[in-house]
Structure formats: structure tokens, C-alpha cells
Amino acid sequence: MRVFHPPVTAIELAVDKLKQDGLVHPEARFNHDAEHGLRREVTYRDGDLQYRLGHSSKAVEIVDAALKMLVSLEFVPSKASYDKTAFTGFHAEIKETFKGPWTSITPVMERLLYMLTAVKRPKRLVELGSFWGNTLAWFAGPCIGRVRKFAPEKIYGIDIDVEMTELARRNFAKLENCESVELIGEDAATALERIEGPIDFLYLEAKDENNNSGYLEFLKQSYNKLPRGAWVIAHDTTHWAHQADLVGYLAWVRDSHNFSESVSFDIDQFGLELSIK
Numbered sequence: 001m002r003v004f005h006p007p008v009t010a011i012e013l014a015v016d017k018l019k020q021d022g023l024v025h026p027e028a029r030f031n032h033d034a035e036h037g038l039r040r041e042v043t044y045r046d047g048d049l050q051y052r053l054g055h056s057s058k059a060v061e062i063v064d065a066a067l068k069m070l071v072s073l074e075f076v077p078s079k080a081s082y083d084k085t086a087f088t089g090f091h092a093e094i095k096e097t098f099k100g101p102w103t104s105i106t107p108v109m110e111r112l113l114y115m116l117t118a119v120k121r122p123k124r125l126v127e128l129g130s131f132w133g134n135t136l137a138w139f140a141g142p143c144i145g146r147v148r149k150f151a152p153e154k155i156y157g158i159d160i161d162v163e164m165t166e167l168a169r170r171n172f173a174k175l176e177n178c179e180s181v182e183l184i185g186e187d188a189a190t191a192l193e194r195i196e197g198p199i200d201f202l203y204l205e206a207k208d209e210n211n212n213s214g215y216l217e218f219l220k221q222s223y224n225k226l227p228r229g230a231w232v233i234a235h236d237t238t239h240w241a242h243q244a245d246l247v248g249y250l251a252w253v254r255d256s257h258n259f260s261e262s263v264s265f266d267i268d269q270f271g272l273e274l275s276i277k
Ligand SMILES: C[S@@+](CC[C@H](N)C(=O)[O-])C[C@H]1O[C@@H](n2cnc3c(N)ncnc32)[C@H](O)[C@@H]1O
Pocket: 102, 103, 104, 105, 128, 129, 130, 131, 132, 134, 135, 158, 159, 160, 161, 164, 186, 187, 188, 189, 205, 206, 207, 208, 214, 235, 236
């Protein structure tokens, strides 16, 4: 298991913001060498730091550093990149058109999701727990919209909430180049039975109102449809409210019998785990 942390400059900027906002003492220092990750380092109000990292003005640098890590681990070719101008255009398009309730996707996470799909270039993308389409939009970003970078075979968004799925349909109907998007309002457990493989990029978001996720069951159900080299991402993997529920999931994806690599992107309050089969 590996952990990505934002660059030192981004962490220092977030600490400076905490000081400006009066949340930590002006003389407080972040201990970059201490163990146990970001959340142990600044103060007991560490959610404040994570919030500021997720909304950092250094989002470009943070995601560039994440990409550099993927390159250094040879998960993607050395020349892998994503189109930042296209991202800016897509970002404006989504903010203008998509409507729905609050979601936990931070601005840095939006960019990270977009970059991952841009460099992976999957053919079949599946999200479980697609809600009203916001998470799916960032995940599928390079494949849809006015500035589409490439056309995949299929993009599925599955959610048990039929009303939210209808809202997602209305949102995607406002975007160009969405002919490969299919939104299914159904329990992922039954919908997955009909989804054909190979699924080369799977995104797990499905959890109920008590924060119980179906991540591990859905992953095991899909496992045989994931080809070697497939990527699986799971959101909310570092958030305190999901820790107990996700112990089994994280142990399973970090077991080298199941996945060759697993990286925790500890970039905001919520986090994302990328696992490579
Ligand atoms: C609230 S969303 C996650 C939102 C995400 N963290 C965000 O902030 O955008 C979780 C979604 O999982 C969906 N869900 C829960 N159980 C499910 C299941 N068995 N199959 C499909 N979707 C499910 C819920 O309906 C909900 O829309």
C-alpha cells in the first residue's frame, strides 16, 4: 500500500490559511516528518486543514504531483498527461449546467477524477452510486461534453435512487457527446449482473444513509469482469465516518492476491483509493 500526499507547498499554504482564519496559533508548525498522515499533524481541528487542501488554489500542482507518482510507479506511460485547458472548459460547463444537492466531491477531487480517466483512457466505465450525476461527470469528464478528448464504448451510472437517477438523466441531457452514457435506477447488486465486461475502470460510491457501503460486495461481484490492469477507485476511504465500514474493503484491495497495487489519495477530508488489478 502506498500513500500520496499533496506537495509540501500545498500543505504549507493550507496551514497558512488556518492561521489567517484564526484556527491555529500563528506560530504553529506542520511536522512533515511525523508519522500517521495529515490528520495527526496540525491540531485536533484537522478537518479544517483537510477542507483547505481539498479547496486549495494549488489544485493543479496537487494533481500534477499525483500524476507524477502514477508515472514513477509505471502505472501510466511516462508521457501521460491530461488537458488542463479542456478541464477548465469542462469545469465551467458542469458548474453552469448540472443541478443537484450538495455532494462531498471537493474541487481537488474533481480534477483528480478527471485526470485519472484522462490518463487511463478506459473503454468501459462503471460507477456504482452515481446519485444525481455529479461524481459521474468528473469521472467521465474526458469522454463527454463539448471538449471530449476520447470516446469510450460505454459509461454506466447506477444508483438505487430512481429520483436522483432521473435528475442525473436531466443533467447529462444538457451536455454534448453523452450518447455512451447510460443511467440505471436500480440496486447495483442486480444491475451488475447484466453489465458486460470487461470493465476497465470501476468507481465505487454506493452507500446508504447510515454510511454503510456495499463496496466490498460489489467489487467481489464485479471482480471476474475486471481485466488485468483494470483500475478501481473508491471514494470517501479516508473519512472518519466511513473508517469502520471500510476496514474490510481496504484490507481486500491492499492484499496483493487481489490487486497488484493500491494507492490512497489522502488529499481532502474524504480521500480516494485507487487499486490496480
Ligand atoms: C450519497 S451518494 C455518494 C455521494 C458522494 N460521496 C458525493 O458526495 O457525491 C451514495 C449513493 O449510493 C446510492 N446507493 C446506496 N445503496 C445502493 C445500491 N445498493 N445500489 C446502487 N446505489 C446505491 C445512494 O442512493 C446514493 O445516491
